[in-house]
Amino acid sequence: MAARKGNLEIIKVLLKSGANLNIASNDGMTPLIIASNTGNINVITLLLSAKADISIADKMNFTSLTHAASQGHNKACEILISSGAAIDGNINGPTPLLFAVMNQNESLARLLLKSGANPQAKVRLPNGTETSPLEVAKKYEYKNLQAIMER
Numbered sequence: 029m030a031a032r033k034g035n036l037e038i039i040k041v042l043l044k045s046g047a048n049l050n051i052a053s054n055d056g057m058t059p060l061i062i063a064s065n066t067g068n069i070n071v072i073t074l075l076l077s078a079k080a081d082i083s084i085a086d087k088m089n090f091t092s093l094t095h096a097a098s099q100g101h102n103k104a105c106e107i108l109i110s111s112g113a114a115i116d117g118n119i120n121g122p123t124p125l126l127f128a129v130m131n132q133n134e135s136l137a138r139l140l141l142k143s144g145a146n147p148q149a150k151v152r153l154p155n156g157t158e159t160s161p162l163e164v165a166k167k168y169e170y171k172n173l174q175a176i177m178e179r
Contacts, residue, residue: 036070049080056086064092064108067101076111083114089121097124102136115145122151125161129173137161137173147177
């Protein structure tokens with residue numbers, strides 16, 4: 029709850045008292061995932077400095093980076109990438125680049141590609157079909173994103 033509300037003081041007290049900073053809710057959301065989803069840079073930075081596990085994925089197989097990308101939190105994505113987040117997310121979940129494309133977020137797509145994101149990484153959709161960020165850009169005629177990924 030403190031991560032969702034961005035209450036740094038409560039988080040600091042919890043960390044000082046030895047709270048498990050990787051504890052997950054029923055849906056697999058850890059404090060870092062929650063902070064990434066809301067784009068709270070201060071909480072993300074605090075949790076990463078306290079050694080929160082950046083590789084954990086929730087029950088939908090979204091990592092912290094995937095959550096930040098899905099919400100268009102570019103600065104949060106930058107911090108997570110510089111802290112070692114897997115650029116293509118969890119192997120069983122959607123990629124951050126897929127969300128950048130779906131949201132037509134060119135600046136985030138550029139950041140992810142510059143950091144090594146794979147525009148052809150296959151993602152299985154809930155309906156069972158597979159697609160990639162590049163295929164989505166082509167299908168919906170996101171010409172700028174397609175051009176960025178085909179370089």
